[in-house]
Amino acid sequence: MPAPEDNYHKDVDFTSLALRYPDFAKKLKSNRQLDFSDPESVRQLTKALLHRDFDLKIEIPEDRLCPPVPNRFNYILFAQRLLDSTQDNYNEKYDPNRRVIGLDIGTGASAIYPLLACRQRESWLFLATEIDPTSRSFAQGNIKLNNLDSRIKILDTDTTGKTLIPSTQLERFDRIDILLTNPPFYTSEAELEALAKQKSRPPNSACTGAPVEMICSGGEVAFVSKLIQESTLDYNKTKIQWFSSMLGKLSSVTVLIEKLREVGCTNYAVTELVQGQKTRRWCIAWSWLGLRPALVIARGTDAVDKKYLSFPTELEIALTQPAKAIVERINTEMSKLDGVDWKWRPSLMAGIGRSMDGDVWSRHARRKRKKLAADNDSSMKIDSSTKEKEEAVDSSEDDAEPEPQFVYKVTCTSNLSDSNTFMLTLRWLQGHDSTIFESFHGWLKRKLTA
16 A cells, blocks of 8 residues: 655654554654664664555665665655656646656665555556675665565676666667655765764765765766766657656756756756755756646656746646636637647546647748648659659668657637636646747737637
8 A cells, every 4th residue: 555645744753653663763852752863763763764655665774874764755756747747649647557667776785766666656667777896785685584575686787886777688679757866965074074074963864875875976966967878869769758766865867967057958947845844955857758747746846946847847827717618619729739739528627739840830830831731732642663662761760759849739718716717727748849929828818818
């Protein structure tokens, strides 16, 4: 049974947890509080929460990171919501029959991300990498301990860390749905020690991580920048739907968004992990494919200046007309669009439009189509031998359908604060060009308010 998404909305009740777990009870102080500066106390809390909330058992070595459960659970929830809102069928809801394959880069001794993901969703599978022999050994043990070795596999990878994505190991899979990683925060041991000294009080949780887990030349910005560069390779672009990373510093978010923009990526999402958190964390995800996440997922933080966030995937139009009249006008206007596959579902008061050619409504688009049609009519007919050669070539090529340039959803809802007003929500579902979505919004608004 999956844990509720708001499982850590309230503080953990240490007293009730201690009644179930004697080893944890031993670490509680007389005031029923926990000493978070004590590594063993933190370790017992993690083990108790994982068992109580996810039916997971893990062993964590004393000299490796002990993951805070709410923090890791929040990342998995983000991954779930991201994938749910970017499905090929545009359903935007959890599909229990959809097989998802995740990839965890640097899974750590606990292998906590694959374990949590597979407990939360029965149809999910996970691959993982780990370059540290000790952590890899414990990760394999924890996977087997929970009888998940048929659903979670640790891949061989470049142990030098020069290459992060094990591309050759992914060839046997049609597609990887999401890549997760929790990179080292610190640039050096000196930075780690300096930041620790700056704190006026002990950290919220004891840090037992080995240098390989905590330190990377250039820190998390360098690590994720490398991941971004690897994601630009043609094979990785199409093999992996979403790349993502947790970030420990707010300053890293904007730097990495700039990196994404530099390499031409406009489809990305940023969120802040809040539930059960004492220390803030952020997640950034990006994709080279056209499926666009919902607004609340793509722009899931107020801590980042809006100029760094991706273009909104939802725009609204307020209309003071009867719902029946609105629906009739929408369907009338959509039927006039040449090249748009439009389907309206009355029971949902919503419809989905699909255009392989993107903009087909603007004057420029109409003129372009007329010119193309005229050019085709005036072009010379090819002879039969040339046609046979072209057909032979066509039959040998990959006949996979290209991505549509623009897919959108229009939903009509009543305005709760004004019974005479209805709200149209335009949801950008797929495409790479935000100007097309913006243009469509303007065109439909003019048609419905004229």
